[in-house]
Amino acid sequence: MLIWAGLWRKKTRTILTMLSIVVAFLLFGLLQGINQSIKAGLGDSSNNRLWTTSRMSAINSMPISLMDRMRGVKGVLSVAHLSFFGGYFQDAKNAIPAFATDVETLAKVYPELNFTQAQIAAMQSTRPGALIGRPLAKEYGWKVGDKIPLGTSIWTTKDGSNNWAFDIVGVFDPSPQFENSPLGRAFWINYDYWDETRQFDNHRIHQFIVQIDNPSQATVISSAIDKLFENSPDETRSQPENVALQAQLKQFADIDFIANSIVGAVMFTLLFLTANTMMQSVRERIPELAVLKTLGFSGPMVSVLVLTESVMLCLFAAIAGLLLSSIAIKAVGSVIGAGTVPRIVIAYGLLIAVGLAIISGLPPALRAQRLNIVDALADR
């Protein structure tokens, strides 16, 4: 009763402070949620896959013929390949994650994509066919039987056009951990058709995906593959899939650092804001706290009242902020690459909220505890 009353003594101030905390924890939930989802996604990456790209750079192409030699390396179970089509739909801003591949071998190394035998057969019987992920189909409202024109600024057809058209022959449902990944949302096209139709760089691909028998041997097998092409015009760089993904991500941005820096700065500012609010609130209530002490409330009891008030203020607002971030992430999950705010982020968020409340509530709580009744009542 007393805590609730103290909290709502100045409604406007409490609401404004709560709003600040809500926004801070919304930001915390969003940033850490995305960060943790990405980390979790990388953690999920099966270590029994290696990615092999050109040693020069990931966008340099390599001859597809290297695949046969890679298959001979001890520990290699299967090898698939993919190439970046880099297409767009209608407008360049509608980028489509289109890749050229052989869907049958891809299905072996990526069982998580859940290609059905019928879909593989449909691709094999339809040269300009395309197999698309359910998330992408939902986004554009595409369905089997649609002919989709894709533009590209890189690949020209043999007749000199940059306009390509593909027939959707299947919509696949990737496993949940792949729903938000580029591969799970991809627009897969037949490599053979693409390679025969394009004007240049023929018989070359951008990346091999190597399935190995023992994840603990990933480094050894990577070295063995790279050694095969050492000192050749097509030197390779092989690494476990999750290591490659992390490296790719860091090239784009160090999400971990950015997320932690922003959240750190926001929380630091919030600490001062909350501490100021609590100090002001206690300052205004000194006569009231003195009355409570007069009535028999001990110093520690009054300080616990103030501290609990601070915890409630921060905790309620933090819960609201984290709840909003969960809703926001769910709403835009497919765009930002995260589905939910992980439980660990929520747990950390609540811990931070309690820590924030205790740090900001402690000075006014101690002041309230030490309050001299006679001086406070005499307004000294």
Place this chain on the structure above:
Amino acid sequence: MSTLVSLTNVVKRYKRGKQSVEVLHGVNLAIEQGEFLALMGPSGSGKTTLLNLIAGLDQPTEGEVTVAGERIDQLSGGKLAKWRARHIGFVFQFYNLLPVLTAARNVEVPLLLTNLSSSQRKQNVRAVLELVGLADRATHKPSELSGGQQQRVSIARALVADPTLLVCDEPTGDLDRENAEEILKLLQMLNRDQGKTIIMVTHDPLAADHASRTLHVDKGRLVDSVRSAA
């Protein structure tokens, strides 16, 4: 009648900056159970300090203060707070109600320190609000009540835990004559009918007339004691 409050050679000094100011100089006082005592005196005479010592809000620099058989000058902060909750009902000049709570909630506050259940607390609050004639204002906040009504709520809050001693610091100081008279009659009734021992600090001789004894304090000493016919 037995002695409820006993002060022996009580000295109180305050530190104001580097100076030490002696406010009470060796006060000796005995207050009987069931007395209605008025403490009068000019501003700065030490009457509120005396009241604070008796109510356990402050500690004497020297001397003994015994209330309800307990040497309260020897009690530490936490024990003194507990003692206050059990034995003292305090009525302030400016009511000092919690502005965000209703009258009933304000009266309930001292009961939060007891083991009473919520329904028992509500029952006691209702009874005491009826006693002070404010049962119909239970859900009103202090800002919705007149000065006299607020002081009645304050008296109800002081009474609700059934304290041994009711301590009033200028309870009519902020009220007009009519409301002041009503409050004084209420205090008189509580003393006469409920047997409450009351100590009241006042500047007002008319208020002091309602007490059974008036003590005059001047320059930190008790100078005069008058028994009233009231």
